[in-house]
Amino acid sequence: MLAVVADSPGPLAGALVVRDVDAPTAPGPGEVLVRMLVSTVNPSDAVTVSGAYGSRTAFPMVPGFEGVGVIASAGPGVPAGAVGQRVLPLGAAGNWQQYKRLAHSWCVPVPDDLPDEVACFAYINPLTATLMVERFCRSGARNAVVTAATSAIAQHLAELLTDRGVKPVGVVRGTPGRAVADPTRWQTVVRTDEPGWRERLRAAIGPRGVDVAFDCVGGDVGGDVCALTADDGVFVHYGLLSGRPLPTTCSTRQSGPRVELFRLRDTVQNDGDGTGRHLSRLFAPVFENLRRGRLRTTVGTRVGLSDLPRHLELPDSGRVGKILIEIGARG
Structure with a gap:
């Protein structure tokens, strides 16, 4: 079968090769073989x-965390x-290949009415945005800040927050x-490449501070947003995205907002039974929102x-827009 393989760590552009590899063996107990239809980047x-998760990544590897496939065969x-x-x-x-073998418990059925x-x-962006808003945007929240506001997940966050009556500052x-x-979903958007952006951000937030902030940048920008979060905020x-960690003051302050480190992996892998x-x-x-034309x-x-x-x-x-990798047609 065909697979896209990364033989060693490196930048995505340049680290990948297309290779004809052995197809997975027949699924064992509790396993299935999925014929991949589409994936994305x-x-x-x-x-x-890049090798950032060296402790849990072995090379060569087949990338691809998102995708849709059809169960072609199943084990006992x-x-x-x-x-x-x-x-x-x-x-x-492992979704950038024609077939993927995995435990059936890791397969989420896709509703028939969703293409x-x-x-x-x-998966990654809609589910992350949904879980974070559900957990951390408390009832009565008046304002919010979202960094990297042009990203796909920020768009989802803005959509979910405005549903709760909160137009975020981007x-x-x-x-x-x-x-x-969609500019109508944002109170305002502040550019960090312009002088005085911190003052404009502070003015947009107001003197009380931010009730909830969602940061995927880290570094100085994340630290500045954390410093502007209200003491009873999160x-x-x-x-x-900056490649730099948050300033240590975000976690060592005697008082200040609650700092939450959210990792989708922790929630997804928390399978009690x-x-x-x-x-x-x-x-x-997530499926219900997609069905209604939302979080698209x-x-x-x-x-x-x-x-x-x-x-x-x-x-x-x-x-x-995103890349849609067309791996195979159904049938």
């Missing part, structure tokens, strides 16, 4: 291929009727060609699996 794929102990079911195969990377190109993006780097998708840190039923419960509100991700480019490495080496300046 998420920043988590780039972080993993898998419920009857599983074969032919469309699923999200979670639990580990592949919609369900493909249901913080962006001011990258040319990048803008928030600062949620869930990424490190080992059946995977918690995954279906987690995804239920724009597809900018469609590429075949064999064309993916070459496509990732192209300049991404001005690229709009």
